[in-house]
Amino acid sequence: MKRWLLYSILFLFVMSLAACSTNVGEDAPNDEDNPTLSGNENEGNVKDDIVPVSVDLKNSDGDKIGTVDLEQQFEGVLITIKASNLSPEEHGFHIHEKGICEAPDFKSAGGHFNPNDASHGTDHGNEAHAGDLPNLHVNEDGAVQEDILAEKVTLKSGEPNSLIGSTGTAFIIHKGADDQESQPSGDAGSRVACGVISKAE
CATH class of the missing domain: 1.20.5 (Single alpha-helices involved in coiled-coils or other helix-helix interfaces)
Structure with a gap:
């Protein structure tokens, strides 16, 4: 027992x-029930899913003068520009609303990329264009290499502020500096270089 x-x-x-x-x-x-346990709670979202973009910059003669690489970040799009054969001064640098670069004046790229219908520039106290970027500081040898974080744009298609849209988008380098205030484009002078980010459909 x-x-x-x-x-x-x-x-x-x-x-x-x-x-x-x-x-x-x-x-x-x-990890599936609580994504924060797997590290970054944003893993698998827009940053990881989007392929980087590389853009060739060409002058009014059709010669390649540099490249611009774009990579999606959680905070916006990281823009890395490497260019040469520019005049050694400050140059306005913007994202324009059409992905068409017809030399010699590049007016085919249209105005600044501005999906929110904002005012141009950062010095007037109001919201700036999504395509407004800081001036480029070109060295005495005519070369420039800079990293810029564009917080108001994305490479994710289908978004209102996407650089990959039906009309495409383009980079423009201007002859002079952008004063970040004058309407509608900062009084930066003629367009001396252009690069298509995404083509107009």
Whole structure:
């Protein structure tokens, strides 16, 4: 009788341990239920899903003078420009609303990329164009290399501020500096270089 009682107690003890183990597995949070446990809670969203874009910049003679690389970040689009054969001064640099670069004046690119119908520039206290970028500081040797974070645009298609749209978009370098205030484009002078980000359909 005593041996039977001992076996019964051992059996009940083992079953209770198994039940506890099952409950712990069911109640424990996992990466699928709580994405913050897998590291960055934004993993798998727009930044990781979008392929970077590389743009050739050409002058009014059709010669390539540099490249602009675009990479989606969580905060916007990282723009890396490397160019040469420019005059050593400040140059206005913008994203324009059409992906068409017809030399020699590049007026085919239209105005600044401005999906929110804002005012141009950063010095008037109002919202600026999505395509407004800081001036480029070109060295004495005519070369420039800069990184710019454009926080008001995206490479994700289908968004109102996407650079990949039906009309396309383009980069324009101007002859002079953008004063970041004059309407509608900063009084930066003629367009000396252009590069298509995405073509007009």
